[in-house]
Amino acid sequence: MGRRKRPATTHGIAVVDKPAGVTSHDVVAMLRKRFDERQVGHGGTLDPSATGVLVVAVGKATKLLRFVEKTSKAYVGEIVFGVETDSLDADGEVTATHDMDEVPVAAAQAMVDAHLVGDIEQIPPMVSAIKIDGKRLHELAREGIEVERPPRPVTIHSFTLMPTEEPNVLLAAVECSSGTYIRTLAADLGHLLGGGAHLRNLRRTAVGRFTLGEAGSPDECELLPVAEAVRTLDRVDVTEQVGGLVMNGRVLPAWDGAPPWAVFGPDESLLAVYEPHGAHDAKPMVVVPQT
Structure with a gap:
C-alpha cells in the first residue's frame, strides 16, 4: 500500500529568474526542496540554456497555473545569421552555413514587419515538448527521428530588431502569445533573408504581468500570495x-x-x-x- 500524500501546507506563487544550464523541472525540484512541498509546478517551460522569468506555483496555487500559462510572453535574444543548427539554437549541431556576413537592420526589420508580425503559423521545432502520437518531439529528436509537424497558429504582438557589435548578429525583442517558439522566428527570418540563422542567449523578460523586476534566484525568490496567479x-x-x-x-x-x-x-x-x-x-x- 502506497504512502498517503501529505496535504500541502505551503501555498503561493514564486517568480524565478531561471539561470542557464538547468531545466524548468530542475527549478521545480529546487523549490520543492526549499519549501518542503511536493505540490509544485511551473507555468511555461524555458529551455535549459535560456534564462529569465519562470513562474512557479506551490500548493493550492498549482490549480491556477492555467491562468499563468496562457498569458503573453516577452523575450530578448540574439539572432545569429549565416549558421543553421539542428536545434535552431546555439546548443545544436551546425547543419548549414551561408554567406551572410552583414545583415542590414532595416532590411531585416522590413522582412519581419511583412511576414513575422501579427497572426502567423509556426512549425514547432523537433526539440520542443509537443507530443506527436504520444511521444514528445525532443525524445524523437534524440533518437534521430524527424516527423511531420502540423503548423500552429501564434500571435506576434511586436518583433523589434536592433544592431549589435557583431555584423551578422541582431538583438531581437519579441512580445508574443503563449506557445510561440522564438528559435523558430529566428530560423524563419534567416530563410526569408535568403540564408539561415539560429538563436542564442534567449532571456524571457515577462510572463503576462510577471516581470524580471520581481524575479529572484531559486534560492531567494519571494513566495507571493496565491491570488497573484490571477493578477491579469x-x-x-x-x-x-x-x-x-x-x-x-x-x-x-x-x-x-x-x-x-x-x-x-x-x-x-x-x-x-x-x-x-x-x-x-x-x-x-x-x-x-x-x-
Whole structure:
C-alpha cells in the first residue's frame, strides 16, 4: 500500500529568474526542496540554456497555473545569421552555413514587419515538448527521428530588431502569445533573408504581468500570495453569503467585466475563478480550497 500524500501546507506563487544550464523541472525540484512541498509546478517551460522569468506555483496555487500559462510572453535574444543548427539554437549541431556576413537592420526589420508580425503559423521545432502520437518531439529528436509537424497558429504582438557589435548578429525583442517558439522566428527570418540563422542567449523578460523586476534566484525568490496567479483577470468582490455559494460551486449570475472572473471574499481571499455559462450566468472553473 502506497504512502498517503501529505496535504500541502505551503501555498503561493514564486517568480524565478531561471539561470542557464538547468531545466524548468530542475527549478521545480529546487523549490520543492526549499519549501518542503511536493505540490509544485511551473507555468511555461524555458529551455535549459535560456534564462529569465519562470513562474512557479506551490500548493493550492498549482490549480491556477492555467491562468499563468496562457498569458503573453516577452523575450530578448540574439539572432545569429549565416549558421543553421539542428536545434535552431546555439546548443545544436551546425547543419548549414551561408554567406551572410552583414545583415542590414532595416532590411531585416522590413522582412519581419511583412511576414513575422501579427497572426502567423509556426512549425514547432523537433526539440520542443509537443507530443506527436504520444511521444514528445525532443525524445524523437534524440533518437534521430524527424516527423511531420502540423503548423500552429501564434500571435506576434511586436518583433523589434536592433544592431549589435557583431555584423551578422541582431538583438531581437519579441512580445508574443503563449506557445510561440522564438528559435523558430529566428530560423524563419534567416530563410526569408535568403540564408539561415539560429538563436542564442534567449532571456524571457515577462510572463503576462510577471516581470524580471520581481524575479529572484531559486534560492531567494519571494513566495507571493496565491491570488497573484490571477493578477491579469478581472476581479469580483462578493459578500460572505455569496462567497458560501461560490465555495459550493454554484452557478451564479454573470458579473460585469471581461471573463474569466477572479472571485474574492470579504476577507480578501481568492475563492474561485468563474467563466460564462449560458447567456447570463457564470460557473466555476476552479474553486480554491480555503484551508
